[in-house]
Amino acid sequence: MKNSITVKRATAPRTTALSALAPPAAILTALVITWQVAVTAGGVQPAILPSPQRILQQGWEARTTIWDNTLPTLQETFLGFAVSLTVAWTLAILIDFSPWLRRALVPLLVASQAIPIIAIAPLMIIWFGFGMLPKVIVIALVTFFPVTVGLIDGFNRTDRDAINLLRSMGANRWKQFVYVRLPSALPSFFTALRIGIAYAVTGAIFAEYVGAERGLGIYMAVMKNSFRTDLVLAAVAVTAFVSVCLFLLTYVAERAIIPWHSKERRSWHG
Amino acid sequence: MAEATPPKIELRGIGKSFPLGHGQVRPVLDDIAFSARPGEFVAVIGPSGCGKSTMFNIMAGLETASSGEVLVDGDVVTGQHEHFAYMPQKDLLFPWRSILENTSLGLEVAGETKKTARARAASLFAAFGLSGFEDAHPFELSGGMRQRAALLRTVVQGRDVLLLDEPFGALDSLTRTDMQSWLQGVWSQNAWTAVLITHDIREAIYLADRVVVLSARPASVRLNLTIDLPRPRELSMTTSAEFAGYERTLLATLHEETLSPRGP
Ligand SMILES: Nc1ncnc2c1ncn2[C@@H]1O[C@H](COP(=O)(O)OP(=O)(O)OP(=O)(O)O)[C@@H](O)[C@H]1O
Ligand SMILES: [Mg+2]
Numbered sequence: 001m002k003n004s005i006t007v008k009r010a011t012a013p014r015t016t017a018l019s020a021l022a023p024p025a026a027i028l029t030a031l032v033i034t035w036q037v038a039v040t041a042g043g044v045q046p047a048i049l050p051s052p053q054r055i056l057q058q059g060w061e062a063r064t065t066i067w068d069n070t071l072p073t074l075q076e077t078f079l080g081f082a083v084s085l086t087v088a089w090t091l092a093i094l095i096d097f098s099p100w101l102r103r104a105l106v107p108l109l110v111a112s113q114a115i116p117i118i119a120i121a122p123l124m125i126i127w128f129g130f131g132m133l134p135k136v137i138v139i140a141l142v143t144f145f146p147v148t149v150g151l152i153d154g155f156n157r158t159d160r161d162a163i164n165l166l167r168s169m170g171a172n173r174w175k176q177f178v179y180v181r182l183p184s185a186l187p188s189f190f191t192a193l194r195i196g197i198a199y200a201v202t203g204a205i206f207a208e209y210v211g212a213e214r215g216l217g218i219y220m221a222v223m224k225n226s227f228r229t230d231l232v233l234a235a236v237a238v239t240a241f242v243s244v245c246l247f248l249l250t251y252v253a254e255r256a257i258i259p260w261h262s263k264e265r266r267s268w269h270g
Numbered sequence: 271m272a273e274a275t276p277p278k279i280e281l282r283g284i285g286k287s288f289p290l291g292h293g294q295v296r297p298v299l300d301d302i303a304f305s306a307r308p309g310e311f312v313a314v315i316g317p318s319g320c321g322k323s324t325m326f327n328i329m330a331g332l333e334t335a336s337s338g339e340v341l342v343d344g345d346v347v348t349g350q351h352e353h354f355a356y357m358p359q360k361d362l363l364f365p366w367r368s369i370l371e372n373t374s375l376g377l378e379v380a381g382e383t384k385k386t387a388r389a390r391a392a393s394l395f396a397a398f399g400l401s402g403f404e405d406a407h408p409f410e411l412s413g414g415m416r417q418r419a420a421l422l423r424t425v426v427q428g429r430d431v432l433l434l435d436e437p438f439g440a441l442d443s444l445t446r447t448d449m450q451s452w453l454q455g456v457w458s459q460n461a462w463t464a465v466l467i468t469h470d471i472r473e474a475i476y477l478a479d480r481v482v483v484l485s486a487r488p489a490s491v492r493l494n495l496t497i498d499l500p501r502p503r504e505l506s507m508t509t510s511a512e513f514a515g516y517e518r519t520l521l522a523t524l525h526e527e528t529l530s531p532r533g534p
Contacts, residue, residue: 159360159362161358161359161360161362162362162364164327164332164356164358165356165358165362166379167331167332167351168330168331168332168351168354168355168356169351169375169376169379169380169427170351170352170379170380171379175379179375179379180364183364183366186366258366260365260366260407261365261366263407263409264365264407264409
């Protein structure tokens with residue numbers, strides 16, 4: 001009987017990494033070629049719009065500097081996101097257990113998103129200097145909200161009947177949380193995590209842009225001021241690449257932590 | 271309670287109204303009373319939405335009754351959960367747990383170690399036709415197997431009374447017939463006291479020692495019919511004259527009820 005399962009698994013349609021990457025790669029290539037042709041044929045000045053070829057060439061020559069500036073950005077992103085995750089889980093669990101805290105905190109969380117980061121980030125430099133701290137705060141500030149909301153929502157989406165089943169077994173609130181609410185929330189947590197990580201890199205760049213010692217953000221600002229449009233865009237390309245890698249990493253984590261989720265989904269479609 | 275042995279379970283005057291807001295209430299249960307002897311299998315049928323699941327929720331201590339009491343072995347246990355093992359209408363097998371982990375959940379929640387809980391559940395896998403599926407996940411199982419796993423999760427808790435809420439409602443009729451004769455078999459080998467909610471009159475007669483018919487909302491007991499068919503029951507009995515007689519009686523009572531709905 002086990003055999004029939006194996007067979008079903010093997011024949012279920014599966015998207016390979018290649019077939020997933022091919023369509024976006026094709027469109028990207030087409031865009032880059034168009035850009036190259038337009039710039040070369042139109043005779044646009046490199047300081048205004050450099051060709052992709054030039055960006056690649058100059059970027060490669062400046063690779064050590066760019067790499068030296070990428071590392072701190074990555075560090076800030078990870079640290080900021082770690083802080084954000086800690087805050088998000090703590091808040092979401094507190095809110096899940098206490099109706100009073102839910103009423104008290106949810107409006108404040110929503111209000112926190114009305115803070116214009118663009119105005120606050122320069123102040124952070126005044127308050128906390130040019131080091132790591134203001135960056136971590138900005139990243140945490142822009143990413144904790146989607147993750148917290150995703151978690152709160154995930155906990156709430158638990159089947160009421162499943163809670164009742166646990167209650168009939170004699171589970172207290174804590175056991176209900178551990179056995180049902182937490183696992184039920186994990187799929188929406190990973191969705192929220194993807195939204196958060198997309199904001200995290202942009203947040204880091206932005207925080208550096210207004211003032212930093214090193215990092216891709218300040219690198220872009222400095223290069224812009226010396227009219228090195230090509231190097232600004234090279235740094236943008238690196239940022240985009242980093243974002244995509246982190247985004248893909250969330251899928252790896254999802255498969256490792258909740259393997260049942262993707263298997264179950266595949267069995268519905270297959 | 272003057273009898274020598276009190277019934278295993280007894281419901282006395284159970285009533286339930288749900289508040290609807292604006293000072294209005296929806297009466298759902300009105301004076302439900304019946305009992306079951308130890309080892310007795312009682313089936314409950316009634317019009318859709320009459321309050322059968324609500325009655326189970328009250329027995330399982332998930333919902334408070336507006337009036338009346340639940341007794342187990344002669345003691346009032348209203349609001350307590352530890353006497354009843356509840357199998358809800360949906361199978362509620364959790365996708366993040368293997369079948370073995372799903373079936374041992376109740377014992378784990380009750381504080382058994384994972385190891386003991388799993389060993390106890392595993393020892394029932396053969397009887398429930400689930401051998402070899404210990405490590406499978408719920409989505410890999412057929413509908414009938416899922417229901418058997420859910421039932422295993424219910425009985426392994428070792429509670430006094432099983433509450434089965436339409437366990438076979440979602441199955442196709444062929445699988446359902448299989449499951450009914452299988453349940454009849456395992457039930458006769460164990461001394462479970464069970465209450466089964468069903469919409470299927472033939473299922474009720476085939477499986478039960480007694481069939482309780484509820485009226486339309488607000489529900490009360492319309493008929494308490496003893497099924498005097500020999501055990502073990504064979505599928506061939508379902509074509510006997512006695513069986514047909516019970517079927518006619520139940521159908522007539524139920525028909526009256528569905529034609530006269532009351533209340534908001
Ligand atoms: N929390 C609630 N608040 C208000 N009304 C409720 C509530 N729970 C159940 N009801 C009502 O009580 C009635 C009985 O519900 P219940 O689920 O017990 O019926 P049932 O007999 O199990 O139905 P079915 O045969 O469809 O399973 C329904 O009309 C339902 O709308
Ligand atoms: Mg019901």
